[in-house]
Amino acid sequence: MLGGKFAGLWNDINCEEEHYRYFVCFGGDDQYVLITQYKKWRDAQSYCRANYIDLPSIRNATENEKVRVTANDYSVFIGLHQVRPWSDGSDSSFRYWKSGQPDQVQTCTAMSFSDAGQWTDENCATTLPFFCYGDxxxxxxxxxxxxxxxxxxxxxxxxxxxxxxxxxxxxxxxxxxxxxxxxxxxxxxx
Structure with missing residues (x-):
């Protein structure tokens, strides 16, 4: 969700709960459209897919600014869904969550070697072994x-x-x- 009063900053909410928002649709050719109907995230996504292309995927600051301006200071749904970017800021569509995870309680992700390397969400204060990589x-x-x-x-x-x-x-x-x-x-x- 893109928060209008927060100058284009993003906020996550639970899509399964009864959260209704206005939303922005991506119409192709750099076209964004504000839809001033209150819908849940999945309903907003279905509406955009039926009438435009989809909820917007924001890949850089320029696209974020275009959606923010289109949102006209409303908090609106965007196309990001249960995605946690990597700590280096990159994103991947690959997911390997353990059943029942993420449970929306913790915000850090760990790999469970006892579960074939599947991912779990953990409290960020938990002390666990870790791997590093670099340039x-x-x-x-x-x-x-x-x-x-x-x-x-x-x-x-x-x-x-x-x-x-x-x-x-x-x-x-x-x-x-x-x-x-x-x-x-x-x-x-x-």
Whole structure:
């Protein structure tokens, strides 16, 4: 929800409760339309999809300002729904919530390794282990055992095994910029 009196700042509310607001529809070609009918979020979304394109997706400050001006100081619904941006400000449509989560009580997200890595929302004051990443090159060691009936050269391993492993890691969420290299080969005798 975009709050008019808050100069275009966003606020979240529970879409399942009886919250009625005016809303803005995106009509394409940089066109935003204020709808001065009180509707719940899902009804506002359905109205926009039937009569325009959708509730607006706001991707930058310019689009936010256009919607704010269109809202004419009203608090209006926009197209963001149960989305928590990453701490670096980026967004993703990928979701992996544990059943019953998020429960709208806590505001920080954790990965539950006992539940196959599914996400839970947690109190931000809770102390948990964590991972860091940054712009610096991150080096991790991965040990793999490859069993084969044919003799593989180092070039074969680079070409066949490393490429396939990299593709699988990217398919499972690592960034495209991920690179793998072969550091050492230990050959075992059968």
């Amino acid at each position: 610096r090159r991150t080096v991790a060691t991965l040990r793999a055992v490859v069993k084969t009936t044919v003799e593989l050269t180092e070039a074969d391993i680079e070409d066949r095994v490393i490429k396939l492993l990299r593709e699988e890691l990217i398919r499972n969420g690592l960034p495209n910029s991920t690179s793998l290299s072969l550091r050492r080969i230990n050959r075992a005798n059968p």
